[in-house]
Amino acid sequence: MGTSSTNTRTDVLIIGAGSAGSVVANRLSADPSRSVTVLEAGTRVTDPEMRRPELWPFIHGRSYDWAYRTTPQPGLAGRSLDWARGRGPGGSSLVHAMAHMRGCRADFDRWVEATGDERWGWDALLPYFDRTESVLPVLRPxxxxxxxxxxxxxxxxxxxxxxxxxxxxxxxxxxxxxxxNSVTIRDGERVTVSDVYLDPVLERPNLTLHTGVTVHRLLIDGGRVTGVTVTIDGRDGVLTADEVILCGGSIGDPLLLMRSGIGDPAVLEAAGVEVLLPSEQVGKNLHDxxxxxxxxxxxxxxxxxxxxxxxxxxxxxxxxxxxxxxxxxxxxxxxxxxxxxxxxxxxxxxxxxxxxxxxxxxxxxxxxxxxxxxxxxxxxxxxxxxxxxxxxxxxxxxxxxxxxxxxxxxxxxxxxxxxxxxxxxxxxxxxxxxxxxxxxxxxxxxxxxHHPVGTLRMGDGDEAPVTPELRVRGLDNLFVVDAAVIPSITAGPVHASVLAIAEAFSARYTAL
Ligand SMILES: Cc1cc2nc3c(=O)[nH]c(=O)nc-3n(C[C@H](O)[C@H](O)[C@H](O)COP(=O)(O)OP(=O)(O)OC[C@H]3O[C@@H](n4cnc5c(N)ncnc54)[C@H](O)[C@@H]3O)c2cc1C
Incomplete structure (x- = not known):
């Protein structure tokens, strides 16, 4: 896939072509008058073993895994854990275990409590679960x-x-x-979110996907994001956009915000980053x-x-x-x-x-x-x-x-x-x-x-980094749409709820 040149402009810039990013890219580019550009750090995955459901625990650590590692955990006898995260179109749906569970009513009652917004409740999200499952094949074996x-x-x-x-x-x-378990497997093979949401619409003239492009920082001017700096093959470039949507996942998003000067001032100063927007809860509330x-x-x-x-x-x-x-x-x-x-x-x-x-x-x-x-x-x-x-x-x-x-x-x-x-x-x-x-x-x-969530939780209090509309508090044109916004984890695996968040956001986008 091609790479960006400097000073390329787009209406909407989506950072990350993972589970949520693939959905948002599809839905927002359905309007041909809107130009949508997606930047994805990883490249296309062609490993045939990625497709084989029974091999999922054995493909971690390959080139399409960010391969994070936790600090030694006092609660786990001092052990550090490997954290796989997918990298490439499809994101973590490239490496996940394919179980598809919406969660239960009580999970989303907690989301309503956190946000004060009934639209994050079970009944309001049902059409978006249905919509997801009309696109992503879900097998009940x-x-x-x-x-x-x-x-x-x-x-x-x-x-x-x-x-x-x-x-x-x-x-x-x-x-x-x-x-x-219901699973996202078809004809014996893993189906990624990119397979069904992103790849089929890549021919749209108003949609551009750049792979192998890692976003280094957001460019911020006053209360707005004006674009991003990217690293392509070790060289720096700039893209400008009217609106930016973070779909880099619960680890990628808060790291990007912090590199850009948005976060807890104590953390940023210790890391040698100038504070542009203090937001103490960025990167907090991490749970799994x-x-x-x-x-x-x-x-x-x-x-x-x-x-x-x-x-x-x-x-x-x-x-x-x-x-x-x-x-x-x-x-x-x-x-x-x-x-x-x-x-x-x-x-x-x-x-x-x-x-x-x-x-x-x-x-x-x-x-x-x-x-x-x-x-x-x-x-x-x-x-x-x-x-x-x-x-x-x-x-x-x-x-x-x-x-x-x-x-x-x-x-x-x-x-x-x-x-x-x-x-x-x-x-x-x-x-x-x-x-x-x-x-x-x-x-x-x-x-x-493998379900880390919540590092940019949505909430109605001023301290929540993201509003119930999924806007980063303090910046007019920056949104977060993925597992990072989940205020409290669902009872089961989280993928289905991440996709429902992406569908719900996309449906409301033009009214925001
Ligand atoms: C091993 C494993 C097993 C799992 N099993 C299940 C399961 O069975 N069922 C279930 O429901 N859930 C499961 N999950 C969880 C689920 O897959 C994730 O919660 C979900 O895919 C997260 O979606 P996301 O859109 O938030 O992030 P991701 O899908 O991780 O997408 C983020 C994307 O952003 C890109 N990116 C990040 N930073 C940048 C940057 N700076 N510049 C450019 N691109 C960037 C990444 O490369 C990635 O493609 C599993 C996860 C893993 C890792």
Whole structure:
């Protein structure tokens, strides 16, 4: 794809052609009188393994992964976690696990509370979820595709009283219950958001995509952004625009704002960046889902390879009990068709090998721990400091222990007896009710579920960096439209809600 020349002008400049950026580019360029330019740091991904759903955990660290790493986490026994983020048209949908879950009504009640704006509620967002799913293929796997292990896992929950639900997305805004994951897979292959939203409209004369172009800084004049400086093959250039929309994701966006002089003055000054717009909360409110990896079993039967993406069913539950059918979700237990142990537990799980082992992952859906991220210097190659502050709150630790208990409950149940050989992790030495031992195990087992959000949260208070209209507070013509604006995480994976945000913003754009 071509690269930009200096002083190119456009009506709308979109930074990032990831999940949200692909949607916004499609919708805003549908008006032929509006010129839209998209800048994407990565280049087109041609790796055939990217397409294979079962390989998703194994393609990280390749050229199309930003490959971030967190600071050592006190809540995780001092471990640092690798954070994959996609780079190239499609963004993180190039590398994600393809589970498609809208979230539940209670998730969006919290968004309304944060913004004071009913348009971020479940009912108001429904048309945008529907619109997304009319473009992005969402597969609800039947028995011909689901692993026989996962089918028994779902039946095991039902025997324990957990309700069976048709799927995670069409149950009136409730997700409590057992069901296979819906996935964005078509004909056995990953479908990226770029495949269906961006690539089909690239022929539009008013839409230009530049790949391999990383935005260094926003140019700010008074209360407006006038353009951006970019780095192309190590050379600097400038693009000017009437309006700029950040779609660089929950890590890329706040870093770009900080490099541009927008952020917490203490952070900017420490990094050697002049403060142009003080906004203390930029980069704060960072939160993510963790999963315990895992409650691992060896199997007495061969475990056939997945025909989907390994992690085939997340079962959402209330702390109040197994039989709840509505209301807030607290916990999740998922079944992986193979061994899955954190790097810290790999040696202890050495007996659990593919084809002869399976894993129950467990986690907390609405963590209250909050961290932050910041720049360490003014340049693109200054490493960001990413501190999610995992498991900082007793709320999160207590619910994580309960999630582990629930995993072991179904793992030891009669419904899985045809599969269960031995519980490898945490194993017999962890007695039920020993909270300290459970905490120590969880701190070593937890891995990211890859859902960092919230670093430019939308809100109605002056301290929220982004308004409910998704405008950066203090700048008339700068918007943020992606996972960064999520004020509090949805119970399940966040991709569907990121796409709904992008559709909702695009529909309202001309009226803004
Ligand atoms: C490994 C993994 C597994 C996941 N699994 C799931 C799942 O199963 N289900 C689910 O719902 N969610 C999942 N997620 C989360 C989901 O994919 C992301 O939340 C979502 O894709 C984020 O979309 P976004 O538009 O905010 O950012 P992204 O899709 O990450 O897009 C940001 C884009 O901006 C570009 N960019 C950033 N900075 C700049 C810059 N300065 N200049 C130019 N371009 C820039 C990036 O290269 C990227 O293409 C997963 C994520 C990962 C990484």
């Amino acid at each position: 039947g028995p011909e595709l689901s692993s026989p292990l996962v089918q028994d896992y779902l039946a095991a929950w039902e025997s324990l009283g957990v309700p069976s639900i048709p799927d995670h997305n069409h149950n009136g805004g409730e997700m409590l219950g057992a069901t296979p 889902h963790l999963l315990g990896a895992g409650n691992v079993y060896t199997s007495r039967r061969d475990v056939p390879p997945t025909r989907l993406q390994l992690s085939e069913s997340m079962t959402y539950q209330s702390r109040l009990g197994l039989t709840e059918t509505a209301g807030p979700i607290d916990l999740v237990v998922g079944c992986v068709v193979g061994p899955s142990a954190s790097e810290a537990l790999a040696a202890e799980a050495a007996d659990a090998v593919p084809g002869h082992a399976y894993t129950l992952l467990f986690g907390v859906t609405n963590p209250t721990s909050r961290g932050s991220l910041r720049i360490s210097g003014p340049d693109l190659d200054d490493e960001p400091v990413i501190d999610p502050n995992y498991l900082d709150t007793e709320h999160d630790r207590e619910l994580f222990r309960l999630a582990l208990e629930r995993a072991r409950l179904v793992g030891a149940s009669a419904g899985l007896s045809a599969w269960r050989d031995r519980e490898v992790l945490p194993g017999r030495s962890l007695a039920a009710g020993d909270d300290a031992a459970a905490d120590a195990f969880i701190a070593r087992a937890a891995i990211t579920h």
